[in-house]
Amino acid sequence: MRGSGKNAVLMVFTHSPYGSSLAGAGLDAALASAAFEQPVDLLFIGDGVLQLQSKQDNQALKIKHMGKVLASLPLYGIDRVYVDAKAVSRYQLDLDASLLATEALEPDKMHKLMVDYDHLLSF
Amino acid sequence: MILHTLNASPSSAAFQDCLSLLHAKDALVLLGDGVYAAVAGTHAYEALQGSPARVHVLLSDALLAGVNPNVQGIVPIDMEGLVSLTENFPRQQAWY
């Protein structure tokens, strides 16, 4: 956690990667922010955890591979990534095979994390 | 302290996600399709009654949807009330 008082931003993703343009817009915002030395931390809740599915394959459809974009986050200095533990087990995601290192949290811990930031951005 | 806004129907994943993150000192505003969670007697309404957070419903949206905004445990607010809530809460989480 980055702690409050430093204009810390937590981006909260609650939607699946391809069901809407939200995931893409949120990722763009995170990358742009980090490119300007304003790194953000990320939290994936509910369907948002589906963005971490490691077996995404965009070969058949020529659209941007969201998982690959996610994998570039550490290069931008974004390395605090949290996920909704319940949703991960609900969708049977294998986080060990995931695209980037994450920390799984139960609801109470997620709430505690959220109130530690100055701003929440929901995507 | 988090101000939650729910703009999705009670059968949505957004509703469930939101519900699991409502804590004491938080407030929730039901707006758009979220107002259907204010229908007394429904599962969603009961679930919200069981949460420790303060629950509001946006008056204009409830009236538009034909949902009675004056039910026990839910405080109706107008747009002005919503604005002052956002001023009082340092952080806001939008569920939609």
Next chain:
Amino acid sequence: MLHRSAFDNEGFLRELSDWSPTVAEQLADAEGIALTEAHWEILYLLRTYYDEYNSTPAMRSLVKYCASKLGADKGKSVYLLSLFPGSPVKLGSKIAGLPKPHNCL
């Protein structure tokens, strides 16, 4: 030589797969850059980056990526600036045939 219609109005290649070393020469020529071995190394690295991350890098991520793939000496913005003066990401991406970066001024 590719026809003008293969490029957008800023000179970025529209189709990633239209790229070839010849196209790179054409693009570099338009920018007044004579490509050397050092340039090619970065151009192919940019292509690999795009393939791996499906996004055009920003300066920050490109520097880090260069450092991890080519060593600390080349993972520096001054090094990239010496090859692609002004804006290495924009210029490099353009010559490497990547889509225009949109998270970079």
